[in-house]
Amino acid sequence: MAVERYRQALPNTKSNDQNQSxxxxxxxxxxxxxxxxxxxxxxxxxxxxxxxxxxxxxxxSKMDAYELQSEITNVESEIATKNGEIDELNTEVTHLASYDRIYEKAGELGLDLDNSNVKVVERHGKN
Known part of the structure; x- marks a missing residue:
């Protein structure tokens, strides 16, 4: 307020009047x-x-893709399980068909190996 009173007291009041207007x-x-x-x-x-x-x-579309992906995952896990079972069965077949096991089973049944009954066959090929 003091500044306004000071400016009003100055002789150049025209510029103040213009600013106020x-x-x-x-x-x-x-x-x-x-x-x-x-x-x-x-x-x-x-x-x-x-x-x-x-x-x-x-x-x-995203839901369908998610469902298909989960189905694929389930089928892949089933395939892995089946492959494991196949490997176990192949191992068992190999063990059951081994010469040592067959010889052991023959011994249990009372069969003996007689070399006179064994015949060796040679193949004569064209030379």
């Missing part, structure tokens, strides 16, 4: 709300529907 004058702006036309509303609504349909389609 500028500050007193207010600029008024008129705002107008613009509505959306019917055609624009239809376009926006159609665009939103298309985006929604596309999102649903993408999510549906």
């Amino acid at each position: 500028k500050s007193n004058a207010r600029t008024r702006t008129k705002s107008k709300v613009v509505g959306i036309k019917r055609g624009e509303a239809i376009i926006y609504l159609t665009l939103m529907i298309m985006i929604t349909v596309a999102a649903v389609f993408v999510l549906s």
Whole structure:
């Protein structure tokens, strides 16, 4: 306030009056709300529907892919299990068909190895 009184007391009051008149004058702006036309509303609504349909389609595709991936994983685990069983059975067949086991079983049944009953066959090929 003291500054304002000092400025009013100065002889150059014209510049102060101009500054005050500028500050007193207010600029008024008129705002107008613009509505959306019917055609624009239809376009926006159609665009939103298309985006929604596309999102649903993408999510549906991702769910199908997830289900297929889990089915693939289940089938692969079943295959691994079956391969393990096949390997065990092959090992068992190899063990059961070994010469030592057959000789042992023959001994249990009372069979003896008689070399006079063994015949050696030689193959004569073209020379």
